[in-house]
Amino acid sequence: MPTSPTSRFARLHRRHTLALGLGALAAGLLPPLPARAAIPAGTVLRVGDQKGGSQSVVEAAGILADLPYRIEWSQFPAAAPLLEALNAGAIDTGYAGDAPTTFALAAGTSARIIAAVRSNPHSTTILVPGASAIREVADLKGKTIGTGRGSIGHYLVLAALKANGLTPGDVRIAFLLPSDAKSALAAGSIDAWSTWGIYVSQALLVDGARAVATGNGLMSGLSYQSATLDAIAGKRDALADFVHRTAAARLWALRNSDGYADIWAKAVGVDPAIARHTFGVEQARPVAIDGSVIADQQATSDLWREFGIIPARLDAGAIFDPGFNSALPA
Numbered sequence: 001m002p003t004s005p006t007s008r009f010a011r012l013h014r015r016h017t018l019a020l021g022l023g024a025l026a027a028g029l030l031p032p033l034p035a036r037a038a039i040p041a042g043t044v045l046r047v048g049d050q051k052g053g054s055q056s057v058v059e060a061a062g063i064l065a066d067l068p069y070r071i072e073w074s075q076f077p078a079a080a081p082l083l084e085a086l087n088a089g090a091i092d093t094g095y096a097g098d099a100p101t102t103f104a105l106a107a108g109t110s111a112r113i114i115a116a117v118r119s120n121p122h123s124t125t126i127l128v129p130g131a132s133a134i135r136e137v138a139d140l141k142g143k144t145i146g147t148g149r150g151s152i153g154h155y156l157v158l159a160a161l162k163a164n165g166l167t168p169g170d171v172r173i174a175f176l177l178p179s180d181a182k183s184a185l186a187a188g189s190i191d192a193w194s195t196w197g198i199y200v201s202q203a204l205l206v207d208g209a210r211a212v213a214t215g216n217g218l219m220s221g222l223s224y225q226s227a228t229l230d231a232i233a234g235k236r237d238a239l240a241d242f243v244h245r246t247a248a249a250r251l252w253a254l255r256n257s258d259g260y261a262d263i264w265a266k267a268v269g270v271d272p273a274i275a276r277h278t279f280g281v282e283q284a285r286p287v288a289i290d291g292s293v294i295a296d297q298q299a300t301s302d303l304w305r306e307f308g309i310i311p312a313r314l315d316a317g318a319i320f321d322p323g324f325n326s327a328l329p330a
Contacts, residue, residue, distance in 0.1 A: 038237075039069050039241070043070070044069065045070070045071050045231075045238045045242060046091045046093075047071050047073055047094065048074050048094030048095070049094065050075070050079065050096070054225075055073050056264050057246065057260065060249070060259075060260050061249035061253065063248065068238075069241070076094075077179065078151065079100035079150075080151065082096055083226075087104060092227055092228055092235060093225060093228070093231060095117075095223060095226075097222070097223045099152045099219075099304070101113065102301050102319075103304065105319050106312070107310070110228055110229045110230075111226045111229060112226065112319060113319055114321050115225035115286065115324055115327075115328075116223070116225075116286070116287050117223045117225075117285065117286050118221050118293075119282040119285075120221055121215030121219040121221040122216050123197055123200060124153060124155075125156075125196070125213070125214045126156060126212050126213040127194075127195065127200065127203050127210065127211055128193075128209065128210055129207075132210070134192060136164075136213075137160050137161070137163070137166070137213050138164055138166070139212070140166070143191035143192060144171070144172040145172070145173055145194055146184050146194070147176070147193065148177060148178070152196050153194035153195050156213065156215050156219060157171070158303060159215075160213045181195065185209070198268075198275070198278045200278075201274045201281070202274055204277070205271075220296035222300075223284070225246070227239055240326075244329065246286075247286035248329045253279070253284075257280065262275070286329075289320050289321075293320075297316040297320075298316035298317075
């Protein structure tokens with residue numbers, strides 16, 4: 001089970017607060033949370049995260065100093081192992097894209113979606129090496145595409161094939177974690193890689209890769225904070241506070257994208273240009289769980305079902321808990 005070391009983000013935050021003005025939320029500008037019952041002393045919220053997910057933005061925004069509970073962070077390389085930990089009850093809550101969350105909930109994970117974030121679908125991309133003869137989706141016929149099973153990259157492959165009159169049988173899909181897919185693409189073991197976020201930025205800016213398809217028009221761009229049913233029942237007020245803080249921090253990051261990108265780049269050891277490109281494309285923004293979110297989620301679920309990735313149709317409305325909408329900043 002991955003565990004987070006002493007946070008480099010926190011140290012970097014303290015070092016750069018005065019220079020970049022990143023303590024605004026901590027200084028009292030955090031929008032007030034609706035009145036709730038006192039969170040019991042000693043409450044621990046076990047939070048699963050992925051690189052560039054939640055921990056980085058809340059620590060960069062400086063809004064964790066007055067937490068009425070303790071957070072135990074666990075970092076994962078991709079959504080699949082995070083959601084496996086959620087299913088096992090090893091974490092209380094975790095952040096992942098809509099496609100892998102659908103995959104997990106359809107498989108019986110005892111959890112609900114408690115908050116939503118909408119990003120630019122362009123941030124999920126099918127990449128090929130710069131010298132590849134592949135120029136468009138049709139050229140992928142007979143080729144091998146690497147991605148994570150049940151990931152947003154997997155979803156993009158299926159959606160792109162369908163939109164271009166192809167089927168999954170027209171390609172070979174190699175299910176790989178991002179680090180393995182990156183190596184496989186460089187070695188020529190796969191012809192294309194369907195991935196997201198920082199992996200796209202690194203491939204485009206450092207490795208000279210090219211995009212042959214993006215999620216524009218094919219994906220919702222939604223990601224979700226999900227929580228186990230036990231955590232919703234026993235730690236609801238702590239979860240609501242966490243939803244409030246992460247949403248406020250994401251709004252702060254949109255207004256301070258370069259400063260946030262610089263802190264994040266130093267923390268994870270990448271070039272600031274890569275971080276700025278990633279966040280500049282993603283434009284992640286918290287949104288309420290409403291009819292449009294549920295409709296987009298139903299479309300995602302239905303495509304998974306169409307291609308046999310999940311065994312039965314999933315009622316999107318049943319996998320959300322919209323009661324946490326009241327925790328969002330006004």
